[in-house]
Amino acid sequence: EEEEEEEEEEEEEEEEEEEEGEEKEEQQQEEEEEEEEEEEEEEEEEEEKEKEEEERKNMEIN
Structure with missing residues:
Protein backbone atom coordinates (compact mmCIF):
# COMPACT_ATOMS: atom_id res chain seq x y z
CA GLU A 1 0.00 0.00 0.00
CA GLU A 2 2.78 2.40 0.90
CA GLU A 3 4.47 1.72 -2.39
CA GLU A 4 1.31 2.58 -4.27
CA GLU A 5 1.03 5.86 -2.40
CA GLU A 6 4.65 6.67 -3.17
CA GLU A 7 4.13 5.93 -6.84
CA GLU A 8 1.07 8.15 -6.94
CA GLU A 9 2.97 10.96 -5.26
CA GLU A 10 5.81 10.61 -7.73
CA GLU A 11 3.41 10.72 -10.65
CA GLU A 12 1.75 13.82 -9.26
CA GLU A 13 5.12 15.49 -8.82
CA GLU A 14 6.09 14.65 -12.37
CA GLU A 15 2.84 16.09 -13.69
CA GLU A 16 3.36 19.26 -11.69
CA GLU A 17 6.89 19.61 -13.02
CA GLU A 18 5.64 19.15 -16.57
CA GLU A 19 2.99 21.80 -16.07
CA GLU A 20 5.54 24.20 -14.62
CA GLY A 21 7.81 23.58 -17.58
CA GLU A 22 4.99 24.29 -20.01
CA GLU A 23 4.07 27.48 -18.16
CA LYS A 24 7.66 28.66 -18.30
CA GLU A 25 7.80 27.97 -22.03
CA GLU A 26 4.59 29.90 -22.62
CA GLN A 27 5.88 32.79 -20.55
CA GLN A 28 9.12 32.81 -22.50
CA LYS A 49 11.82 60.40 -37.84
CA GLU A 50 13.90 59.86 -40.97
CA LYS A 51 10.95 60.77 -43.19
CA GLU A 52 10.33 63.93 -41.19
CA GLU A 53 14.01 64.86 -41.45
CA GLU A 54 13.95 64.40 -45.22
CA GLU A 55 10.78 66.44 -45.53
CA ARG A 56 12.34 69.21 -43.47
CA LYS A 57 15.44 69.20 -45.64
CA ASN A 58 13.30 69.36 -48.77
CA MET A 59 11.38 72.30 -47.35
CA GLU A 60 14.64 74.11 -46.58
CA ILE A 61 15.93 73.52 -50.10
CA ASN A 62 12.72 74.86 -51.61
Whole structure:
Protein backbone atom coordinates (compact mmCIF):
# COMPACT_ATOMS: atom_id res chain seq x y z
CA GLU A 1 0.00 0.00 0.00
CA GLU A 2 2.78 2.40 0.90
CA GLU A 3 4.47 1.72 -2.39
CA GLU A 4 1.31 2.58 -4.27
CA GLU A 5 1.03 5.86 -2.40
CA GLU A 6 4.65 6.67 -3.17
CA GLU A 7 4.13 5.93 -6.84
CA GLU A 8 1.07 8.15 -6.94
CA GLU A 9 2.97 10.96 -5.26
CA GLU A 10 5.81 10.61 -7.73
CA GLU A 11 3.41 10.72 -10.65
CA GLU A 12 1.75 13.82 -9.26
CA GLU A 13 5.12 15.49 -8.82
CA GLU A 14 6.09 14.65 -12.37
CA GLU A 15 2.84 16.09 -13.69
CA GLU A 16 3.36 19.26 -11.69
CA GLU A 17 6.89 19.61 -13.02
CA GLU A 18 5.64 19.15 -16.57
CA GLU A 19 2.99 21.80 -16.07
CA GLU A 20 5.54 24.20 -14.62
CA GLY A 21 7.81 23.58 -17.58
CA GLU A 22 4.99 24.29 -20.01
CA GLU A 23 4.07 27.48 -18.16
CA LYS A 24 7.66 28.66 -18.30
CA GLU A 25 7.80 27.97 -22.03
CA GLU A 26 4.59 29.90 -22.62
CA GLN A 27 5.88 32.79 -20.55
CA GLN A 28 9.12 32.81 -22.50
CA GLN A 29 7.27 32.85 -25.81
CA GLU A 30 5.10 35.73 -24.66
CA GLU A 31 8.15 37.70 -23.58
CA GLU A 32 9.86 37.07 -26.91
CA GLU A 33 6.77 38.21 -28.81
CA GLU A 34 6.56 41.37 -26.72
CA GLU A 35 10.22 42.11 -27.40
CA GLU A 36 9.70 41.65 -31.12
CA GLU A 37 6.72 43.99 -31.08
CA GLU A 38 8.72 46.62 -29.21
CA GLU A 39 11.56 46.35 -31.71
CA GLU A 40 9.15 46.75 -34.61
CA GLU A 41 7.62 49.82 -33.00
CA GLU A 42 11.05 51.33 -32.48
CA GLU A 43 11.96 50.70 -36.10
CA GLU A 44 8.74 52.33 -37.26
CA GLU A 45 9.46 55.36 -35.08
CA GLU A 46 12.96 55.60 -36.54
CA GLU A 47 11.55 55.48 -40.06
CA GLU A 48 9.04 58.21 -39.19
CA LYS A 49 11.82 60.40 -37.84
CA GLU A 50 13.90 59.86 -40.97
CA LYS A 51 10.95 60.77 -43.19
CA GLU A 52 10.33 63.93 -41.19
CA GLU A 53 14.01 64.86 -41.45
CA GLU A 54 13.95 64.40 -45.22
CA GLU A 55 10.78 66.44 -45.53
CA ARG A 56 12.34 69.21 -43.47
CA LYS A 57 15.44 69.20 -45.64
CA ASN A 58 13.30 69.36 -48.77
CA MET A 59 11.38 72.30 -47.35
CA GLU A 60 14.64 74.11 -46.58
CA ILE A 61 15.93 73.52 -50.10
CA ASN A 62 12.72 74.86 -51.61
